[in-house]
Amino acid sequence: MLALSNRGATPEQLPIISGTRMGIEMIRGAAGSGKTSTALLRLESLAHTFVARRKRLGLAEPVKVLVLSFNRTLAGYVEHLAASQLAAFTDVTCEIDTFAAWAHRCLGAPSIIDDDEREPMLRRLGAGVALAPDALLNEIEYVCGRFRPAERANYVALERTGRGNAQAVPRTLRPAILQVIDRFYTELVAYQGGGWLDWHLLAEQMLTIPSRQYDIVIIDEAQDFSANQIRAVRHHLSDPYCLTLVLDTAQRLYPRGYTWAETGLDLQLARYHRLRENHRNTVEIAQFAAGIVDGLTVDDDGTLPDFSAATRHGERPLVCAGRYKNQLTFAIDWIKANVDLTTETVAFLKPRGGKWFKDIRSALDINGLGFVTITRDRKWPIGPENIALSTMHSAKGLEFDHVIILGLNAENTPHGDGADDEELLLLRRLLAMALGRARKSVIVGYKPTEASDLVTFFKPDTFNLLAV
Structure with a gap:
């Protein structure tokens, strides 16, 4: 790769x-x-x-x-x-x-509690807080990441920056959230005989x-x-x-x-x-990605994808609408016909990993196309395979010649209600970022009856639509 x-x-x-x-x-x-x-x-x-x-x-x-x-x-x-x-x-x-x-x-490699153990503990301890479970977990991550343990009480009064248009957690709920955090760390002291940290305590220990x-x-x-x-x-x-x-x-x-x-x-x-110059994307890819995040609030550190900063031209992104099986067949055939896998790279990206890549793996194997899975892999693959499978999160900062995103449906892009829902805003940024990994071409697929709400942000005249 x-x-x-x-x-x-x-x-x-x-x-x-x-x-x-x-x-x-x-x-x-x-x-x-x-x-x-x-x-x-x-x-x-x-x-x-x-x-x-x-x-x-x-x-x-x-x-x-x-x-x-x-x-x-x-x-x-x-x-x-x-x-x-x-x-x-x-x-x-x-x-x-x-x-x-x-x-x-x-x-010195201390024991770290696994997220699969930590999250159920937090959900149990926070069952009485009037927030959706996922929203509560997100807020706890924010509090533990922003404030040192001795300063968490400041959370009650301080505003949270960088939330876009989403509403902050009411101050009346914040003391209860702090109690959940305190109870969790009290339980963690005794967890499996003691001596365990979570990732937030890891940062605190580095300060000592x-x-x-x-x-x-x-x-x-x-x-x-x-x-x-x-x-x-x-x-x-x-x-x-x-x-x-x-x-x-x-x-x-x-x-x-x-x-x-x-x-x-x-x-x-x-x-x-x-x-300011966009050296990676074609004008067409940049226009498509920019449309998905159009209207989002960006603070001083951010620069939205800017199609005017791209200079190379190419084909418009291709959006395939149809059954997932047909999307995948089209993508495999397209790779065979258009990509030189000795000099070019392809990334199949998805919002979530694991089972969501099962059909892609099978199709690539059947067609004799070598691939590597790079999600959360510290060692960059050194073999000849130039097709990568990755979550969108793990693709952040990477670059590929061709990016293919299939099965963009509601199930793998869940979010709350309203256009200002924070999870929806994050998903829009996530998709735009994933599309921005591509140098030459983009293919996106979805099934119309199960489509993600993200599809509604595809701006007309920035892509070619194909029924498959």
Whole structure:
């Protein structure tokens, strides 16, 4: 499977890549603008700067680099480019991982309660709270991600930012939610004899150990890290340091709801860069993706997909309406007729994983088309297969020549009522992000009698409709 590689810097990227000032850099940009590669291409020049400083000061320790990604798949995807930037250095160490895996390793691999155990505990403890169970879980994730344990009482009064138009949880319910959280952590102390953490406590524990003194840190998709995770990274910076935040809240999949100032980062002297050109998508793909998120509220860190920033032209996205079996048959035949699998990549993406890929796996096997499943896989596949199966979440930050999304139905895209429902807004961003992974072509399929509400956001004249 082809991974992220150095295609050469663009005129937009060159001034950013050549900069070697200490402090905080924020790289923002439209989907497909090369935000991640820009940050990684800075590694070589930054490493030279810190190595020279080490020699000047007579310091023996190697320069320490940390690259954190949003998910395990993305960590594997960027590893090749990061390693190539630092290949010539013998006095530089580099760690590339997700926050969870990095923190777990730094803390000596403590026991972490599985989400399949944790969520039922929270649902049971929160049964008396007047919120839908999924909404309650989402709110608990927000509270535990934004506030340190000793400061959770601040949740009652503080507003949540970044919610779009969705209504905040009433203040009258917030004390009860805090009680659920407190009872959960009380039970966790005794869980299976004690000694267990959850992922939120992992971030808190990282704030209590001595700083690991990283000189260069890159956080990719930083908008999806919780406030406590950012606080933990800040704790482990050296002095001086160079911290690069790569972000685009138009792609935000999880509602973190905090301001950067809360994390302790001093952004007054930060340098901001915005990449505007869309180097990945064709004009037609960008128009289709932009239509799905048209009208969404975006904060200052976000840039919606901008079809005016794309310059290459191609075919319009193809939307197939019909039975799932027919969608799949069409997609397989289309790959055979149009894709050179020795030089091009294809991604079958879905909102959810597991059983939802069963028929695709079977069809690819029957047709002799090799594939790999990359959802949550830390190791990027190195075999010859150039067809990938992945959830949309795990595809975040990745790039493929062709993206195929079949079976877009109501069952695998559930949400609440109303156009301002937060889950619906997240699903719209999720789909737009998934479509934005494509360089050359997009195929989307749905069954009209079971269609997802997301289909209603397909703007006329941005796609070709085919009955299958």
